Amino acid sequence: MSDNISEELKKRGLKNTKHRAExxxxxxxxxxxxxxxxxxxxxxxxNINVNFSTVYRTLDTLCEKDLVSKLTIExxxxxxxxxxxxxxxxxxxxxxxxxxxxxxxxxxxxxEQTLAEKTDYLIAGHKLDIYGYCPECRKTAHEG
Amino acid sequence: MSDNISEELKKRGLKNTKHRAExxxxxxxxxxxxxxxxxxxxxxxxNINVNFSTVYRTLDTLCEKDLVSKLTIExxxxxxxxxxxxxxxxxxxxxxxxxxxxxxxxxxxxxEQTLAEKTDYLIAGHKLDIYGYCPECRKTAHEG
DNA sequence: GTTCTAATGCAAATAATTTGCATTAGCTAT
DNA sequence: ATAGCTAATGCAAATTATTTGCATTAGAAC
Ligand SMILES: [Mn+2]
Ligand SMILES: [Mn+2]
Ligand SMILES: [Zn+2]
Ligand SMILES: [Zn+2]
Numbered sequence: 333m334s335d336n337i338s339e340e341l342k343k344r345g346l347k348n349t350k351h352r353a354e355x356x357x358x359x360x361x362x363x364x365x366x367x368x369x370x371x372x373x374x375x376x377x378x379n380i381n382v383n384f385s386t387v388y389r390t391l392d393t394l395c396e397k398d399l400v401s402k403l404t405i406e407x408x409x410x411x412x413x414x415x416x417x418x419x420x421x422x423x424x425x426x427x428x429x430x431x432x433x434x435x436x437x438x439x440x441x442x443x444e445q446t447l448a449e450k451t452d453y454l455i456a457g458h459k460l461d462i463y464g465y466c467p468e469c470r471k472t473a474h475e476g
Numbered sequence: 477m478s479d480n481i482s483e484e485l486k487k488r489g490l491k492n493t494k495h496r497a498e499x500x501x502x503x504x505x506x507x508x509x510x511x512x513x514x515x516x517x518x519x520x521x522x523n524i525n526v527n528f529s530t531v532y533r534t535l536d537t538l539c540e541k542d543l544v545s546k547l548t549i550e551x552x553x554x555x556x557x558x559x560x561x562x563x564x565x566x567x568x569x570x571x572x573x574x575x576x577x578x579x580x581x582x583x584x585x586x587x588e589q590t591l592a593e594k595t596d597y598l599i600a601g602h603k604l605d606i607y608g609y610c611p612e613c614r615k616t617a618h619e620g
Numbered sequence: 621g622t623t624c625t626a627a628t629g630c631a632a633a634t635a636a637t638t639t640g641c642a643t644t645a646g647c648t649a650t
Numbered sequence: 651a652t653a654g655c656t657a658a659t660g661c662a663a664a665t666t667a668t669t670t671g672c673a674t675t676a677g678a679a680c
Contacts, residue, residue, distance in 0.1 A: 346657090346658095347645085347646050347647070347656095347657060347658065348646075348647095349645080349646070349657095349658060349659085350645095351658085351659080352658085368636085368637085369636090382659085382660090383659065383660045383661070384637095384660095385637085385638075385639085385659085385660075385661080385662095386658080386659055386660070388636090388637060388638075389638090389658080389659080390658090390659095392638095393658095404548070404550055406548055406603060409635075409636075410635080410636050410637080411636085411637090424591070424595065424597065426597070427600060433595070435591075439583065439584050439585065439587035440583050441583065443583035444606070447568070447579075447606065448608070451568065451577070451610075452610075452611045453568065453570070453608040453609060453610055453611070453614070454608050454609040454614040455606060455607070455608040456571060456607045456608045456609065457606075457607050457608075458604060458605065458606045458607065459550060459603075459604070459605045459607070460602060460603070460604045461602060461603045462588070462591065462599060462601075462602045463599070463600045463601050463602065463603070464592070464597040464598050464599040464600045464601075465597060465598040465600065466595075466596075466597055467596045467597065470597070470598040490626090490627095491625095491626060491627065491676085491677050491678070492677075492678090493626090493627060493628085493676080493677070494676095495627085495628080496627085511667095512667085512668085513667090526628085526629090527628065527629050527630070528629095528668095529628085529629075529630080529631095529668085529669075529670085530627080530628055530629070532667090532668065532669075533627080533628080533669090534627090534628095536669095537627095553666075553667075554666080554667050554668080555667085555668090
């Protein structure tokens, strides 16, 4: 619960509540996107008595304020959340262990531009997820 | 219900049922991916008395047999289904009217290859959706 | 037509998320 | 510090999309 978390909340007109700061802190520390349930359980495990709907509401709020981003990964049960680096990124998802790696390189180049010209659409953005098997999982990828 | 639909079903060991053929036919004719609910309602409207769970089960089956593909588009209520062209494609989604256009060009080039080498992952595939506003919707994009 | 099994209907279960409303706890101004 | 205001929370119930169990029916093969 470093102090700049409360600053970041205050800056966006959000009250600095225990749960809010805690959730943001957890996301900040996590190297992986996490589910609402994960966060909820982790808090209960540490005797932080929070309600599940508070977790959802908090995540929504943090997303609105761009402190957090919400990922919906195909075939993942529910949504995942990660601290928002504000950088454009993509995700590499291991189909074996479900580990998710962020990719900062965007292979689209100026494709959006080209597409805009060709289709006369106003392009707003894109979402690219890559699926595969991580080094540890590729060994067993063709078994069960 | 052209005859080659019953052929396609038979070919994959599926019984040629009225509902199944109908759903596959609807998907084949549609220029847009459609939801299970759409299909269900359209059938009811034409007095084809089908059960909602049958629609879901049918879609699952058709997906398994690669006759249909299932799309989960971010912020779309539920899944959408389209006749499977078996071609690699991406989707351009209008954030205004929710119209979906298929794109046959893939801007990734040999990025998967590069990524495989760099990460030592076994790449299985990718999913790319582009978001924007179609010509009709861009006019009103900045209003309500 | 009989038989066998896959497909269907129906109702109930799930899973993830959202909502309404009463209560509480942060902030702000005294 | 304290009172007052409003946003945040807890709790239980509602929603939405989808799935499942089980009894019944209807294709396909003979
Ligand atoms: Mn990109
Ligand atoms: Mn592609
Ligand atoms: Zn893995
Ligand atoms: Zn549009």
